[in-house]
Amino acid sequence: MPSEMYIVIAVISTIVIVGNIINITVFFAHKRYENFVLQNSICLKKIKEINSRYNFYPYKNFDQYYTYDNENFYDNITCKDYLVYQLQFIGKSLSEQIEKIRINKEQYSKYVDEVNSITQLGEFEVSVGKLKLKKLIKKELLLIEKFKFRFPVTQFFLTVTLYCSKIDGQVYKQKSQEFSADDIFAINRKLSNKSGSFYNDREIWDAICLVERGKVSNKMRFSIYQRDGYRCRLCGVSDKFTKLEIDHIVPIAKGGKSTYDNLQTLCHKCNTEKGDSL
Ligand SMILES: [Zn+2]
Known part of the structure; x- marks a missing residue:
């Protein structure tokens, strides 16, 4: 584990x-x-x-x-x-x-x-x-x-x-x-x-x-993936087709915290496009 x-x-x-x-x-x-x-x-x-x-x-x-x-x-x-x-x-x-x-x-x-x-x-x-x-x-x-x-x-x-x-x-x-x-x-x-x-x-x-x-601990990381059904929350792609990442919904640079409700699963593509925007 x-x-x-x-x-x-x-x-x-x-x-x-x-x-x-x-x-x-x-x-x-x-x-x-x-x-x-x-x-x-x-x-x-x-x-x-x-x-x-x-x-x-x-x-x-x-x-x-x-x-x-x-x-x-x-x-x-x-x-x-x-x-x-x-x-x-x-x-x-x-x-x-x-x-x-x-x-x-x-x-x-x-x-x-x-x-x-x-x-x-x-x-x-x-x-x-x-x-x-x-x-x-x-x-x-x-x-x-x-x-x-x-x-x-x-x-x-x-x-x-x-x-x-x-x-x-x-x-x-x-x-x-x-x-x-x-x-x-x-x-x-x-x-x-x-x-x-x-x-x-x-x-x-x-x-x-x-x-x-x-x-963002390993434990958090895995429970966020689990909560989001191992899919990107923006485009819906599943982890079978791409590598998933953890994203801060409100970016840290904008004052966001590493808490469960501020974390979501994104694919690499969506995460890059989102960048530091909300
Ligand atoms: Zn995506």
Whole structure:
């Protein structure tokens, strides 16, 4: 069954980098030391006060996973074409998210500066009494790490990967490209240059048409032939006498989509004569 020979999997994955590395520390020190630091450390009080003045945006996931049963989709389409196409739908919210990440980065750097300017390490509100100062400071350092904000997302990359796999899932070719926030802004700017439902930038429009065309899967192709009785819908010639083709009723170049109701069976002759007309 040719319709199930190949599967193209398109994956958009976003990679985010958080502001700091997660520190996992085992606390061995005596509970008494921990309690004393928690109650009396001037550093920790300052950090809590600084924390209360900062708010970081949480991260929203944009990962996507699509499959297309059409090998041409892989061969004819670049990762960038695919991204351009998908940005029609997620471009706006992705831009907003990138802007929030930029604000996070700015805020986080101010936050780190403020925390780093605290100088009262080892100073406590009450006398340390018989407790050992060195041990208290060690404890205090661990607690400072624990209290600091560590998770704001401050950097962003987006990767588009196209995989070509056999029906059993075995990937036999793949390509991948990474995009920065600036790349995405640049594409979004071009996407916003529109006349009605058409994009004015040639490169953008070509990419969108390519991906739209690639969405005619083998499965669709065969069910359209079947629906139309294996005959040309214009002149009626059957597949016994000529090679049949799939035509977009409203051409892609005129904004037509690769959907069942916009596809029909034509013979090569009728399809050539019709060209890009409606
Ligand atoms: Zn015909």
